[in-house]
Amino acid sequence: MNKLVNSLREAIELSGLTDGMTVSFHHHLRNGDFVLNMVLDQIAQMGIGNLQVNASSLFDCHLPILEHIRKGVVSGLQANYISAGPGRAISQGILEKPVQFRTHGGRPRDIALGNTPIDVAFIAAPASDPMGNCTGKYGKSACGSLGYAMADAMYAKKVVVITDTLMDYPLQDFSIPESYVDYVVCVDAIGDPSGIVSGTTQITRDPVGLVMASHAAKVIEASGLLKDGFSFQTGAGGASLAAAKFLKEIMLKKNIQGSFGLGGITGYMVDMLEAGCFRNLLDVQCFDLKAVESLRNDPRHMEISAMHYAAPAVRSSVVDNLDVVILGATEIDTDFNVNVHTDSNGYIMGGSGGHSDVAAGSQLCMIIAPLFRARLPIITDRVNCISTPGKDVDVLVTQGGIAVNPKNKELKARLTDAGLPIIDIHRLKENTEKITGIPKKITKGTRPVAEVLSREGQIQDIIYCIGKQE
Amino acid sequence: MNKLVNSLREAIELSGLTDGMTVSFHHHLRNGDFVLNMVLDQIAQMGIGNLQVNASSLFDCHLPILEHIRKGVVSGLQANYISAGPGRAISQGILEKPVQFRTHGGRPRDIALGNTPIDVAFIAAPASDPMGNCTGKYGKSACGSLGYAMADAMYAKKVVVITDTLMDYPLQDFSIPESYVDYVVCVDAIGDPSGIVSGTTQITRDPVGLVMASHAAKVIEASGLLKDGFSFQTGAGGASLAAAKFLKEIMLKKNIQGSFGLGGITGYMVDMLEAGCFRNLLDVQCFDLKAVESLRNDPRHMEISAMHYAAPAVRSSVVDNLDVVILGATEIDTDFNVNVHTDSNGYIMGGSGGHSDVAAGSQLCMIIAPLFRARLPIITDRVNCISTPGKDVDVLVTQGGIAVNPKNKELKARLTDAGLPIIDIHRLKENTEKITGIPKKITKGTRPVAEVLSREGQIQDIIYCIGKQE
Numbered sequence: 001m002n003k004l005v006n007s008l009r010e011a012i013e014l015s016g017l018t019d020g021m022t023v024s025f026h027h028h029l030r031n032g033d034f035v036l037n038m039v040l041d042q043i044a045q046m047g048i049g050n051l052q053v054n055a056s057s058l059f060d061c062h063l064p065i066l067e068h069i070r071k072g073v074v075s076g077l078q079a080n081y082i083s084a085g086p087g088r089a090i091s092q093g094i095l096e097k098p099v100q101f102r103t104h105g106g107r108p109r110d111i112a113l114g115n116t117p118i119d120v121a122f123i124a125a126p127a128s129d130p131m132g133n134c135t136g137k138y139g140k141s142a143c144g145s146l147g148y149a150m151a152d153a154m155y156a157k158k159v160v161v162i163t164d165t166l167m168d169y170p171l172q173d174f175s176i177p178e179s180y181v182d183y184v185v186c187v188d189a190i191g192d193p194s195g196i197v198s199g200t201t202q203i204t205r206d207p208v209g210l211v212m213a214s215h216a217a218k219v220i221e222a223s224g225l226l227k228d229g230f231s232f233q234t235g236a237g238g239a240s241l242a243a244a245k246f247l248k249e250i251m252l253k254k255n256i257q258g259s260f261g262l263g264g265i266t267g268y269m270v271d272m273l274e275a276g277c278f279r280n281l282l283d284v285q286c287f288d289l290k291a292v293e294s295l296r297n298d299p300r301h302m303e304i305s306a307m308h309y310a311a312p313a314v315r316s317s318v319v320d321n322l323d324v325v326i327l328g329a330t331e332i333d334t335d336f337n338v339n340v341h342t343d344s345n346g347y348i349m350g351g352s353g354g355h356s357d358v359a360a361g362s363q364l365c366m367i368i369a370p371l372f373r374a375r376l377p378i379i380t381d382r383v384n385c386i387s388t389p390g391k392d393v394d395v396l397v398t399q400g401g402i403a404v405n406p407k408n409k410e411l412k413a414r415l416t417d418a419g420l421p422i423i424d425i426h427r428l429k430e431n432t433e434k435i436t437g438i439p440k441k442i443t444k445g446t447r448p449v450a451e452v453l454s455r456e457g458q459i460q461d462i463i464y465c466i467g468k469q470e
Numbered sequence: 471m472n473k474l475v476n477s478l479r480e481a482i483e484l485s486g487l488t489d490g491m492t493v494s495f496h497h498h499l500r501n502g503d504f505v506l507n508m509v510l511d512q513i514a515q516m517g518i519g520n521l522q523v524n525a526s527s528l529f530d531c532h533l534p535i536l537e538h539i540r541k542g543v544v545s546g547l548q549a550n551y552i553s554a555g556p557g558r559a560i561s562q563g564i565l566e567k568p569v570q571f572r573t574h575g576g577r578p579r580d581i582a583l584g585n586t587p588i589d590v591a592f593i594a595a596p597a598s599d600p601m602g603n604c605t606g607k608y609g610k611s612a613c614g615s616l617g618y619a620m621a622d623a624m625y626a627k628k629v630v631v632i633t634d635t636l637m638d639y640p641l642q643d644f645s646i647p648e649s650y651v652d653y654v655v656c657v658d659a660i661g662d663p664s665g666i667v668s669g670t671t672q673i674t675r676d677p678v679g680l681v682m683a684s685h686a687a688k689v690i691e692a693s694g695l696l697k698d699g700f701s702f703q704t705g706a707g708g709a710s711l712a713a714a715k716f717l718k719e720i721m722l723k724k725n726i727q728g729s730f731g732l733g734g735i736t737g738y739m740v741d742m743l744e745a746g747c748f749r750n751l752l753d754v755q756c757f758d759l760k761a762v763e764s765l766r767n768d769p770r771h772m773e774i775s776a777m778h779y780a781a782p783a784v785r786s787s788v789v790d791n792l793d794v795v796i797l798g799a800t801e802i803d804t805d806f807n808v809n810v811h812t813d814s815n816g817y818i819m820g821g822s823g824g825h826s827d828v829a830a831g832s833q834l835c836m837i838i839a840p841l842f843r844a845r846l847p848i849i850t851d852r853v854n855c856i857s858t859p860g861k862d863v864d865v866l867v868t869q870g871g872i873a874v875n876p877k878n879k880e881l882k883a884r885l886t887d888a889g890l891p892i893i894d895i896h897r898l899k900e901n902t903e904k905i906t907g908i909p910k911k912i913t914k915g916t917r918p919v920a921e922v923l924s925r926e927g928q929i930q931d932i933i934y935c936i937g938k939q940e
Contacts, residue, residue: 003785003786178785179786181785305649308648315602317648
């Protein structure tokens, strides 16, 4: 018995896919992914239409989906993140039905609860055996963790694994077991390695970024949370990575051993593991080659599912035990609501990903952002889109000072005692506007192009159409 | 946040357990398990009754359950295997409602399909962190794989982990993630290590066993299946282990590298892995300390769930790709039906476990059994209980010759060509009866005490009451 079929077309035929069904994709191949386009092209050729696409994220490499939307092959979209390329077209109203944005924890929650049933899941697997035992750790397109694909594999009615590295049965060190997989297709390439993971992620050298990073590390040091057992997540942005570097120096100097680093994992987190700053890494997604290699070889570095990472519906997820997270923002308002969905002109160019999950779960959620970008201030009266509600955000670190959410009196006292430059967020906004001027409000349309769902599945905000297609 | 509660009583209270609900247990601690008794005693003290117990297996260490049955604490029982101690009382009619016997693959199938919902699963975990990430690989009561507990963890309404080795969060190398676990209880001891795994499992020195083992190895050699990529499962009985030893010698001599060894894993299978006879071991249950140590340390030795091992409802399980399995029998009839549920007097003393799953999945299912035990012949006209249907059994190996199921003409020809002592099963029966005489038929009662379900969930046979309580 084996599940190898001769072509993607055959797998789609066998899956029983018909008009109006829901197909799903994961984004571990990031901006190097070939699979989503390959599958949608094939579906279009087969004349199937009106598809609902549930993709954990869409990147600019997925721009061809716009043509499939125009032609009616795809008529609905759910995602946790949509990059600026496809985001712009969606903001301009290319889809009749609003996109549903979820979080990395909310997506597997809704899949598991049956709220968003998947008819056919297409799983890009860097290595698979002919029965579908598969993993992201090996193969020419290795991406590391397959954490975001696990709920799809577990709950979809049909599961198609697409690989470019076929291994002997049984695949050692599988991440997804054959028990979930219906068909396996071997293709020439599932992705472009240079787009899947960056060779290295770079720490910022920008002086503004370094000031923020230094502040961020000091906030953590002064927070009272930095002690043995400390747990930490940070993004892959340059300033966040610099903050991790400063934090590492503090932890080594003070001989503090943390329990775990979490999240999308970069080589800098691997450095911290290897230096003894953490006992373990819990990895839902690898950002660079060093992280992939570490996940493959170091048993302290563990792959986890998106459910285990961040889902609010399960008995617990790792974010519930997270001490500190450093996150970014495109906008933050004076109530500490954060926007990571739209740019300052209101165009979709991101999404929560795990942003609001880790913000909700962590003890200390820190936003790190420059006061302005391209002369547009970051702090506003009201963000254009509430991606993460202000109640889950504790502190904003900028080059012009550190603003503490008023709900956190104790944190404010600690940071003040530590001599850090604490400033009221309204004052910080005013100071910025003295430099940038007060920006014009953007004119939102009236037609909804996206619903932003909270991690528990409630509508949290609506994103409206921009430009001519309203 | 953590899920540690102060006592088992508190966990049971928090779980919401009430009269008539279903509780589940796994049997990885085998005849050293303390957890089932501990939980039922506590439930009895709390005055909860009419419970349905879904245990993957019951051993003689679980004899106290009989008192709970007598007192009405437990009124229903589902299991894949029940040893002779509790089995005798069940055969005598201690339960009003018939026991439901399933297979190791059928049990997770019915749990996953919602046919046998579990209200509270109690998971004996040799090591757990306070959030319930747990494993059998570490701790003073280490048992290795937790394969049989995984469906319970995934599908039970409430999951209580009971451990005697509490580890720091996050537990490295967890087998069951916290996302499934509601409460964690730490007790003094979850089991008696000497009963959990045997220090070593012994190869037979009995001349009859050695003859059978030698025949068994030669059957495999002549079957046409013993080539690179070969896969194999065997039990932990003395003759089966001797057969594995002979097989190992053949494989090494012929320089054959198999793909995987499967099943309950013994140190002898580990020896075969380490000698290069297999690339991998797939382990649903460890039988001895050497297997536990190998699972802990050797990445080629992988833990799998019972679902992945043997469930017929999933897209595939490993048994579907198994070449050869060696299994035992208490009786086999001239249609090759096998009984492993009852002894020659009709008393329950076993169960299918994975017997009928691997028989159905494998290319070559070999039964190895002596012609008689205590002067009672093994071969009968009709087994007292059909555990595994004859259609899934290919060959019977005894000290008096090798009987091939008539459906397998090609196998018979191969074995004959190889000069093996092939004999018709009816002739083998007659030969045996010349030695033992023809045994008296046992008198079955009319009251059903157990239903034997096939791996697909159909009633395959009924076991009737014996003795005074009919």
